[in-house]
Amino acid sequence: MVAHAGRPLTSVAQVVRSKNAGPTQLTLDLFFRDAEGYRLAATTERLSPAAVAALYHLSAEQVARFLLPEILAIKFTLPRRVCAGNPGDSDVYGSQQHAPLLRVRL
């Protein structure tokens, strides 16, 4: 792995998960341990819609980001590559699509 500067996302986020939001969309939820970790994640370019889009081979306008400071959470919603369970899909529930986020450093 190429070494990137900064703290691993997983050192500040206690939950990094993915799931279908219906069969056509994927939603990624990040929950942070504390306000400092949340602030870091909410302000860094590495978790901007454009940066997350790049991780998933999408364009920035395909990714919606929701900031929820009250519960120290950030959500991203993006289109699925293939509609869930249709031929060519690889993850019917979309529950293992968080993996690219685990490599992010803040």
Place this chain on the structure above:
Amino acid sequence: MSATQRLLRGWRPGEPLRVLSASGQLGYGIPAESLERGLERRPHFIGCDMGSIDPGPYYLGSGEMAAPAQTVARDLQLVLQAARSLDVPLVIGSAGTAGAAPQLAATMALVHRIAAEQGLSFKVATIASDIDAETVVQALEEGRLAPIGPMSTPTAKEVRACSHVVGQCGVETFVRAFETMPDVVIAGRACDTAIFAALPRMLGFDPALSLHMAKIIECTSLCCTPGGRDAMLATLRVDNFELESMNPACHATPASVAAHALYEQADPFEVEEPDGTLDLRDAHYEAVDSHRTRVWGARFMPRARPTLKVEGAARVGERVVILAGCADPVLIGALPRVLQEVEDKVRKLVPGDWRVFPHVYGLGAIRPLPPDAPDPAEVGLVVEFIGAEADTVRAAAGVFKQNLLHHGFPGRVSTAGNVAFAFTPSEVDARTAYRFVLYHVLHDAPMESLFRVQSEWVGPPPA
């Protein structure tokens, strides 16, 4: 007097309403002890969600249930006995996974069998959620059909080719079902919220509070920390509701309940319902104690003309899969090329309509791997074949398997065989492949004429 009549007639406005959510996926084993604790709290009604679109197009396409019939029967018996013993309404939504006609019928057949075995007798209202393809085609032609997320617009022919099309009925349809004064309501495809929000609406509770409560408890104790599948009790009042898991180890905290708004939800602030939008921006969550949370503040913006979510699935073909593994570093390095070469060979040997989808676990089957990912020591192979005729697909898979085992490639050292099979036959019939054709919103839906409510007695009718 039926359970619904008893609740509606005996209701004193201002009283708190206790709602017990017994299951978020009826058929996968309701935790019995937590359900029992819920019954001790004397709920006014019991609700269960039985389905979802999440397990994929197979269940809507085929009309089969995803959960095993044996555990579906167990769970149905638990909740039927519970509701009848308290003489309170039981509400079940999205019967038999996708809520299509064969699944509603299979659920009702189990209900009849259980009633006969247990000597129960009750009145059931069923809601049929199947939508005629021509209704969808008409909406398509009039521009009233919009995709949800990236879904291509189907042709009229594709809509007509769906084996089942269902619509998610909402609160108003459940209200019509309750107006037949049943003991039990069993709905085909339904909004998860409507299962729990319809009776509160009939009793005059605030629509926003009712829907927000419903949205949370339809997943039972998933909104707790730790999350669970145990029964969840909501106590709905005039201006708030309280949440409490019936598992003493699962705690509904303000943070865990607020976080649940994100779960499987594209937008954490707005939930679309047939008759309006639930807005959670001003929702408040406050601890009652370490186990319970009180919630209020959601708003509901009604829509003048209802929208309907429609789902449709069509057969793609028959599916056969090969299961194999590989531990040879030379082959692992050459695998993408080898799979292509084997496919080219098989094309010449097995003509006809078949497609192949290789899933190479260890080399990015689930998602593209980063370019600097090291080669794994082992890979797992699931090679999926789909085609119109089962015999052709089986032939393609069988010939592919044998050619993959013996395919020669540059640098090959393991000249006796390329892959490991855990068992034979390593080609496995994986039933019929379906795809979603419809996951759309149908605007200006005539809800009343789309969803048929029927009433029937289960067990011996009253004298």
